[in-house]
Amino acid sequence: MTALALDLGTARTRLLLSGSTAIKERPSSFGEPGTRRWPVRHGMVADMPSCARLVRAALSDAVTGQHPPLERVLLGVPVAASRLDRRAAYAAVSSAARCRVTIVEEPLAAAVGCGRAGTGRGDGRRPDRAHPRRPAGHRPAAGPADHRRRRP
Template identity: 60%
Template sequence: MNAWRRFVALDLGTARTRSLILGGQAIADRPSVVVRRPAGAGAADVVRPVRHGMVADRGACARLVRLALRDTRLFDSRPLERVLAGVPVAASPGDREAVRAAVAGIAGCEVALVEEPLAAAVGAGLDVLGARPRLLLDVGAGIVEAVVLRDGVVSDAVSLQLSTTTGTGPTADAVDSIADMTAGLLRRLPAATRPDARARGLVVTGGGAHHEHLLRRLRTALRAPVAAAPQPQYAIVRGLMRLCLQPALAGHPASPAR
């Protein structure tokens, strides 16, 4: 089923951009940078098109999308039918439009957007359709988002933009801020559902999930089980592909654009 269709999942991250084509053998993973060469003889600039999970340079982001989609053509050179791209929950309408424009202008096909923590939960194998609240923390290089998932949607969320990270994840100060932010989200749940959410624990996705000190700090702050998803850095792109194939996994349709 769907073997003849060309779907691409696209995760435009602050530090890494990952893409996956239906039927591809591997996730394409590249730095989120492009090289801008001046018209004269000056030195080339390295540009980071995405900051804090949002598009900071639309022209450079379009070039990054072109590179990411070129990576997928190693597996299938047919025209694209659909691209599903992730956006932070905190993204404004303007931020979302910037992603749509960058992807649609290069892909030349239907583009739909999905909130990244929801995609990460699907990619981590969580049941996102149930009525019981489920906690997820997505730790990217530029933005961290803690969410409550229920009935296939993000029902509550908090976000923290990261100014700096280390080679192994968030700085010590950021770790404390992330733990406090996530504990605050748990306290915002209705008292009747809070014990169940705490007992079910927190799943952590994104590259920062490899940071063991963060996981320990979260366990202390939440007084709940905390575990990193398998290969957490790929949870978003895998979830986006699953949602390409099974849109019903989300409680509302993705937002399309051409």
């Protein structure tokens, strides 16, 4: 299966093709210096048609004629991306790539990239935020925030 990991950044767009160790990188802007467009701002799609154009250009750089056609794109999105932001990114990438697109939160993509995919519960949800020394279900005692004796 030919898959591609895609990170749409404000300044740089990065791609990693399955089976490769080289990350392809290109500027996220295009156009002449006076009419330069930035289709991605803060990691989220700001201009959908321009973003689709950017993705098409990045894919044509990364996927050459010697590669089989893409079957899947893993798209990294910021954790703070809203449902609307995720939908816009999905629409822009799927229209350009014309294959299955899976959205992955960027911290999870980073964990997978460094071999830490087993962090958390293992069911795709965020890892538990429990304190390592407190038993499950522990709640702090009610009372004032500062229990220390105050000096006069």
